[in-house]
Amino acid sequence: MKKSADADLAMSKSAVKISLDLLSNPLCEQDQDFLNMVTALDTAMKRMDAFNQEKVNQIQKTVIEPLKKFGSVFPSLNMAVKRREQALQDYRRLQARVEKYEEKERTGPVLAKIHQAREELRPVREDFEAKNKQLLDEMPRFYSSRLDYFQPSFESLIRAQVVYYSEMHKIFGDLTQQLDHPGHSDEQREQENEAKLSELRALSIVADD
Numbered sequence: 001m002k003k004s005a006d007a008d009l010a011m012s013k014s015a016v017k018i019s020l021d022l023l024s025n026p027l028c029e030q031d032q033d034f035l036n037m038v039t040a041l042d043t044a045m046k047r048m049d050a051f052n053q054e055k056v057n058q059i060q061k062t063v064i065e066p067l068k069k070f071g072s073v074f075p076s077l078n079m080a081v082k083r084r085e086q087a088l089q090d091y092r093r094l095q096a097r098v099e100k101y102e103e104k105e106r107t108g109p110v111l112a113k114i115h116q117a118r119e120e121l122r123p124v125r126e127d128f129e130a131k132n133k134q135l136l137d138e139m140p141r142f143y144s145s146r147l148d149y150f151q152p153s154f155e156s157l158i159r160a161q162v163v164y165y166s167e168m169h170k171i172f173g174d175l176t177q178q179l180d181h182p183g184h185s186d187e188q189r190e191q192e193n194e195a196k197l198s199e200l201r202a203l204s205i206v207a208d209d
Contacts, residue, residue, distance in 0.1 A: 001059065005056045008052055008055070013049065015049065016045045020042065023042055025038075037178075037179055040175055040178045040179060041175065044172065044175040047167075051168070059156075059157060062152070063153045063154075066152075067150075080131070081135065083131055084131040087128040087131050088132075091128040094121040094125075098114065098118055
């Protein structure tokens with residue numbers, strides 16, 4: 001999303017730069033009609049850039065920043081999983097010790113060791129069970145909440161795009177009306193351009209050797 005927003009800004013800034021470069025072209029001083037066309041283009045590009053900046057700002061606030069905050073919970077989540085795994089290892093280690101003593105002949109010293117091992121096991125088992133229960137309860141809730149969290153951002157993204165492209169339709173529609181020659185089809189324009197290009201090619205300074 002960040003790369004997309006940066007690319008959008010770069011596009012509109014480049015369009016403004018193009019129109020400014022055209023305005024500085026000496027031809028604008030020589031041809032009033034051309035100056036009028038370039039001025040109309042420059043106005044349209046600056047309007048487009050302003051709406052694009054507004055769209056990017058909206059996306060930054062309603063999409064990029066919320067997703068950054070959502071991503072910030074994962075280190076804590078991963079740490080909870082690691083703590084549960086460590087508790088499980090401790091539990092298995094002490095459980096194995098209890099089982100080892102229980103397999104031996106029940107002498108006085110062995111019974112004492114069994115009792116001590118069970119006493120050490122109990123809080124470790126309780127700690128593991130608590131951590132395990134917490135993950136079993138909360139992981140499904142976290143997993144199912146993803147859509148609820150992301151949907152408002154997704155809707156905001158769509159709205160920002162709709163507003164932007166609706167404005168672009170108006171801007172370029174207005175620009176087309178200012179620059180367009182009524183009654184000229186795309187085919188006629190292409191033919192006119194080809195005719196002018198042929199005239200240029202016929203000049204001796206650009207003729208092939």
